[in-house]
Amino acid sequence: MKRDKMGKFFYPSSIVVFGVTDTPENLAKNIILNCQAGGFEGDIYPVGRRPGSVSGYEIITDPESLPMDIDLAVILIPAKVIPETMKICGRKGIRHVVISSGGFRELNGSNSQVESDVQSVARQYGIRFIGPNCIGVICTNSGLCTPFNPLQAQSFKSGDISLISQSGGIATQAAHIFTEEQVGFSKIISAGNKLDINEIDLLQYLMNDDDTKQVHMYLESIEHGRALVKLAKKSKKPIVFLKSNRGQMASSVAKSHTAALSNNDRIVDGALKQAGIIRVDDIYGMTVCAKALSLPSLKGNRLVAISPSGGFAVMLGDLCEKYGFECPELPRQLLDTIESQRRGGVIRMTNPMDFGDVYDMEVMINTLESCLRLDDIDGIVLSYMYNEEMLKAFSGNIGSPERILEIIKDICERTGKPIALSFHTERSYIEEFKKIGTFPVFNDPVESVRALQMLRNYWRVKDTDGHF
DSSP states (O other): OTTSGGGGGTSOSEEEEESOOSSTTOSHHHHHHHHHHHTOOSEEEEEOSSOOEETTEEOBSOGGGSOSOOSEEEEOSOGGGHHHHHHHHHHTTOOEEEEOOOOSHHHHSSOOHHHHHHHHHHHHHTOEEEOSSSOEEEETTTTEEOOSSOOOGGGOOEEEEEEEESOHHHHHHHHHHHHHTTOOEEEEEEOTTOSSSOHHHHHHHHHTOTTOSEEEEEESOOSOHHHHHHHHHHOSSOEEEEEOOOSHHHHHHHHHHHOOOOOOHHHHHHHHHHHTOEEESSHHHHHHHHHHTTSOOOOSSBEEEEESSHHHHHHHHHHHHHTTOBOOOOOHHHHHHHHTTOSSOOOOOOSSEEOTTOOOHHHHHHHHHHHHHSTTOOEEEEEEEOOHHHHHHSSTTTTSHHHHHHHHHHHHHHHTOOEEEEEESOHHHHHHHHHHOSSOOBSSHHHHHHHHHHHHHHHHHHHHHOOO
8 A cells, every 4th residue: 555654664755864974884875875776766865964975966964955745764873863853854844764773772771861852753743763773674666775784675576575574684684585585575674673663553554555465574572462463363464473582592682682572482472373473483484484375275284295206205204294294095096097107117106105207297297186186185295306308308398497387386276275396406496496486486395394384374273263
């Protein structure tokens, strides 16, 4: 919802950056460079104490000369002078601010006069602000990129995942990891100390944002647990949650990082499950979950596991059992049909299935379709052999990476059941498949089964409570 009041944090037509100099060590100038690299096409106004220029923009030394009603201000100056700068924003009609500067409660452990002054000015002028102690917003749809560390914003992969992060470092690392894993994102928001806008405000916005289909969150503390659970229960979009600061060792670090207080992790875990929020353990877990949630729903525990070798079939069986899945016995007629296509005739088909003696893509297609048509099968975990020699053996383009993904996607859509796909091949081929982006590809069978566990847990709560 780009016309929402919060929308100007993500889709501004103009921004002003306070704290800019043209010296090499200046951080505020990186905000301008990152916005340019990200493709931001709005007006940019650098403000600093000394004349100069940054990337073609003249530094404005008199902020009173700024035009009225700039959409967004980003402030990176010493904390003690921020209240006065906020007053300038107020007088200039700026109602959306990112305060990137640190030096607040995360430093001294308690509220400070500067914090109180910032809040007072914000109330006086009706200003909403993100931060302090944050890097602000990356929005691939608008090109806005307010982090003050140098980034290759032009390389970020655009998509429909949005992330709320209490940590700026996690936010930028997530942008890189999401892109590497070919998980496109719409918005990444660093919330920092949450002195004004908090995770509830941001979650509410993203739940109604047309460019967001999944909401991911990284928090070190939860100050509004009841509101979070209540809101999540209403969400029609999946919510994925990474909560750190789980034990005593991390607590002191988190407190000095973003003024975060620890929560009882068992209570947090139970509340998240009650709300239907999917919990993950790291950023890579977010990417696995994002891919999983793009698959059709998984309504049960019964899987067919298919592997290109006996050893991996055994591993898949162990993995399925570990994550709470069953691999039911398949109809003998179906197994006989598959076995009739073997080259050596030496492998007995079971579930998990060793497909190492079958080298025919058409047989694989028929097997996938036949298995998913069975009433007692809910999904498939498929580890498929791929190399250039196999590609040459296929007729036409049926074995091309694009065509393989197209076929598997079509099977999922027609049957309404998920296939968690990985490849038994060189890493370079896996990356080639992932970059195509038409169907989710997991890095290995372990990741595939984990993904199906996440998918099953999400749909189990959704179907039970019906509150999404």
